[in-house]
Amino acid sequence: MREAFQEQLDSIFSDLAEICHEVETSVRHATQALLDGDAEVAEQVIAADAKIDVARERVEDTAFSLLSLQQPVAGDLRVVVSALRMVTELERMGDLSVHVAKIARLRVPEVAVPDEAQPTIARMGEVAEDMVRRVAAVITDRDVDAAIEIGRDDEEMDQLRRGSFTQLLGDDWQYGVESAVDIALLGRYYERIADHAVSVANRVIFVVTGQFPVATESA
Amino acid sequence: MREAFQEQLDSIFSDLAEICHEVETSVRHATQALLDGDAEVAEQVIAADAKIDVARERVEDTAFSLLSLQQPVAGDLRVVVSALRMVTELERMGDLSVHVAKIARLRVPEVAVPDEAQPTIARMGEVAEDMVRRVAAVITDRDVDAAIEIGRDDEEMDQLRRGSFTQLLGDDWQYGVESAVDIALLGRYYERIADHAVSVANRVIFVVTGQFPVATESA
Numbered sequence A, B: 001m002r003e004a005f006q007e008q009l010d011s012i013f014s015d016l017a018e019i020c021h022e023v024e025t026s027v028r029h030a031t032q033a034l035l036d037g038d039a040e041v042a043e044q045v046i047a048a049d050a051k052i053d054v055a056r057e058r059v060e061d062t063a064f065s066l067l068s069l070q071q072p073v074a075g076d077l078r079v080v081v082s083a084l085r086m087v088t089e090l091e092r093m094g095d096l097s098v099h100v101a102k103i104a105r106l107r108v109p110e111v112a113v114p115d116e117a118q119p120t121i122a123r124m125g126e127v128a129e130d131m132v133r134r135v136a137a138v139i140t141d142r143d144v145d146a147a148i149e150i151g152r153d154d155e156e157m158d159q160l161r162r163g164s165f166t167q168l169l170g171d172d173w174q175y176g177v178e179s180a181v182d183i184a185l186l187g188r189y190y191e192r193i194a195d196h197a198v199s200v201a202n203r204v205i206f207v208v209t210g211q212f213p214v215a216t217e218s219a
Helices: A002-036 A039-070 A074-107 A115-141 A144-169 A176-209 B002-036 B039-070 B074-107 B115-141 B144-169 B176-209
Strands: none
Touching: A002 A039, A002 A074, A002 A115, A002 A176, A039 A074, A039 B074, A074 A176, A074 B039, A074 B074, A115 A144, A115 A176, A144 A176, A144 B176, A176 B144, A176 B176, B002 B039, B002 B074, B002 B115, B002 B176, B039 B074, B074 B176, B115 B144, B115 B176, B144 B176
């Protein structure tokens, strides 16, 4: 019984890591579509989201079957429920990449992000992508130290977002309201991707240690 | 056993309805703080959020105890997991109200929303508050027809958001970049509150009927 439980749980975590890799690709492509004004790459991100949704359903089905057939209690129960929550968050990160891609597509043949704002948005995209890549490794390796590191990266994202606001609300901003609104929303989307990455990493810490690193969160 | 299960489940749903009422108050106060530029009311929303977080933890504890002690399977299991998801969404709606309140507070002694944009934002606040109020009733009464109605209201929110973009990206917009960015983000927050309201209502439909009204969602 215990062995069957562990096998199914491993299969869930391997699916979660796979979904996380797909989200990483979506984040990378969304940023590329945005900075290059590339409608084709934007469409790829939008189309790929259906695949993430299907993979999410598979994880949910496996988790429910595990809960029904193995009836785990205490720690094991919380691990399975954590996995259900992780897959919801990963799917949401995919949705947020789609939002980024849709802003890219909306402005084609223009580029949504003016030259002056490109470095900050490009860095937001890099930080988000890097966080998602490392979350996938954290899920695969159940590496608590690496999971804690991801929380620290979130601080750079917050700084980037503050910097971005300073830029677009400054007197030097010459790109009008539309670009400012695009960039404010893009900043919000990248920030939320980063938030979810931290949350998923925290859930891995919980799965391994039985403790959340943040007092306000629970499984 | 079955009776104990039903009793604990009823207690969870009664807590969910209570949290939903607290979220309704937060949405109402956040909108009021925003339209009046009232820092005190904004602070109330921010302070009240801790109460929602505590209530969320209580629901989670009860749900885990139910899963561990009663070991529900099949439909019952999905109902409890749905409740766990509903409480996460309700908490998130509270967080979004805090985001609205923080924009209000940031602009005091000014009012974040200029006169011309007040009707649209006021209506967004009303629609969101009304949706949350009706979700609380749906949770209490397990009323499927009322839950379906909430999905239809979401369409008005989407229209309001599109109307808001048209306004702030139009040539007549005279309130600068800062107001436009505030309003774009506010629109996003209200839209997300409405999305979560629909999602919670859909989960009630699932709890009652065993079926989701939307093909892409699952418990």
